[in-house]
Amino acid sequence: MVKAKFSTWASALCFLSLCGDAAAHPAATAAACKADLKGLLTDPARHWAVNTTVSFPGDATFANATERWSIFSAPTYSAAVSPGTEADVSKVINLARTYGIPFMARSGGHGYAASFGKLQNGLSLDMSKFNTVKIDSAAKTLTVGPGARYRDILDPLYNAGFYVQTGSCSCPSVIGVAIGGGVGRLMGELGLTADALQSVRLVGADGVAKTVSATSYPDLWWAIRGAGANFGVITSATFKVQTLASNNNGNVFMLDFYLPKEKSLDYFKVIEKHYSPMPANLAAVLVLNWNSTLNVSQVGSDWIFFGTEADARKALAPILALGAQYISATIPWNKIIAISGAGYDPENCLPNKPRNSFSLNQKVYSAVGWQQGFETITDFFEKNPGGRASQIMLELFGNQATAAVPASETCWPWRDVRGFFQAQFVYDATDSATQQAANTYGAKIRSQYAPYTGYSKPTVFVNYARGDEPIENVFGADKLPRLAQLKHKYDPSNLFAYGHPLPQSYP
Incomplete structure (x- = not known):
């Protein structure tokens, strides 16, 4: 026991002297910090639970414990702890506080923020084992x-x-x-x-x-x-x-279709006229992207109605009148994500992509604003073939139940929001030219669309925020x-x- 306590004390002292103040000790190398952290985490005094895993770069489990959906401004890690018990979660946090270890919790790895990249050579607190x-x-x-x-x-x-x-x-x-x-x-x-x-x-x-x-x-x-x-x-x-x-036994009506860019503005005007605001039981996800087969930009649409097909067709009459080639079906609620949008979910969930997003809340729907964004991203597609997996996504939702919750009930500040605008750029991680173009076009698209959102300033939902926005625009x-x-x-x-x-x- 005395030996274990001495080992812990010595490891902590070494860690603080080498890694506690990198600016004051520029000679402290990343390799030394990694060795220090490894010593702390593998010390027998930790008494990790049998189902807790401690891993380091090169270990078979380390990649899974640090994997991210987007590698935009990604953190880097010298170690990972995947706790199997709540007590070991507490242990990691106590270690981080005591020894000044920079760390970040990871659940699905789907979080996204420019601030993530400020964590370098830190500790991943991987919560994937808590999957009950x-x-x-x-x-x-x-x-x-x-x-x-x-x-x-x-x-x-x-x-x-x-x-x-x-x-x-x-x-x-x-x-x-x-x-x-x-x-x-x-x-x-x-x-x-x-x-x-x-x-x-x-x-x-x-x-x-x-x-x-x-x-x-x-x-x-x-x-x-x-x-x-x-x-x-x-x-x-x-x-x-x-x-x-309580809701049609969990059955919903789905309507999916594509429109060429030439018909996009007329389509957007229909939405602005008939669906702003959106009915409570209707939702749409629009994707403005590039058709690699035809080499043109297009609008993909997925509409979901929570209710019967007969009621859905009444609610969607202005959309059906467009005369597009539709795919429609009544599907169970649990299959919406898997089936809708021509099955885009697996591609959208691929990990380790340099997804680079520029997002805004929408309180009103603007055909002119959407079309302007579509024109700009089409220009990006035509000039940057390496970025043609990019898209603008428009999420258009009702907000009746959201707005009915008093603003004081939670800290979430955007109870009046009715949708979300995301310009999301995807490209090869080694394609610096397309990355630079994406940064330029993304900032331009976001700036162009901001006056059309219905807000006096460009607000953004925290889970969609890039991280370069004023903090007031994120948290209110x-x-x-x-x-x-x-x-x-x-x-x-x-x-x-x-x-x-x-x-x-x-x-």
Whole structure:
């Protein structure tokens, strides 16, 4: 025991002397820091649980523990811990606080921010082993761990007779989405994913695991629903779910089609005229992309109606009148992501792509604004063949249930939002010319579209934020004073500093 304690003390002293202040000690090499961190993590005094994995570059498990959906401004790691128990999550946070180890929690690896790249040679706290999915039919709740992704809950929920708010892709972590707010096709009927939250288990900067809910740590409960990555690591979350019987037995009507660019403006005008605002039970995802077979730009569309086909055809009459070649079907709720949009989900979820996004919230729909963005990205496609896997995505959702939640209920600031505009650029990681062009065109498209969003300034949903936006445009100027106070209260040493970090004082 004495030997183990001495080893821990010596390793900590070495770590602090070599890595604690890189600016003051420029001779401290990355290799020395890696060796130090390895010594700390492999010391027998750690007493990791048998199902906890510690890995390092070159280990078979290290790549999975650090994998990301986007490698834009990606963090780099010298080590990874994949805890198997909540106690080991606490242990990692205590080590990070005690020894000044920069770290970031990873659930589905889907997070995206320019600030991620500030974490270099740090520690990945990989939560993928917390992938449990539990449905309580009597209580009508779903409890998941941070390693559970949307694709893990769809079939179990449906088979048990339930549904819940989800996003547009299968690969993000359910909890990761929820703590940023969580937007999707059911915003009109059910609100945000965060609005379905009942409680969470959270390990804070003090290393203590606690249950957070409306009645337990209510100030923290307010903050984690919209800015959760700043306040701790969530080990489980419980959501309220809805019965399929309450919504056409879980069946939805899907309408998919493509239109050439020549018809795009007329189509956009139909949407602006008839669907702004969108009905509560109707949602659309439009993709403005490049058809590599025909070598032209096009508009792909997926419309989902929560209800019967007869009612759907009435609601979609202006769209059906366009005369496009449609694919339509009645499908179960749990198959929306897999089937809709011509099955784009697997491609959209491929990891380790340099996805480079420029996003904005939409309060109103603007045909002119969309068309201008389409013209600009078409110009990008024509001049930059290496970037033709890029796209503009328009998510158009109802917001009736979202807006019905009082603004004071959560820290999520955009209760009036009705959609999201994303210019997302994809290219080969070694193609620096296309990357440079993407940066130029992305900034231009975002700037062009900002006046058409319905907001007086360019606002953005935190899970879609690039990280170069003013912090007020992400978290809301009216929310920031309280958020900053809570950040100072619950994370005074700023351990959770890399995912759209909050200040500890504002203004």
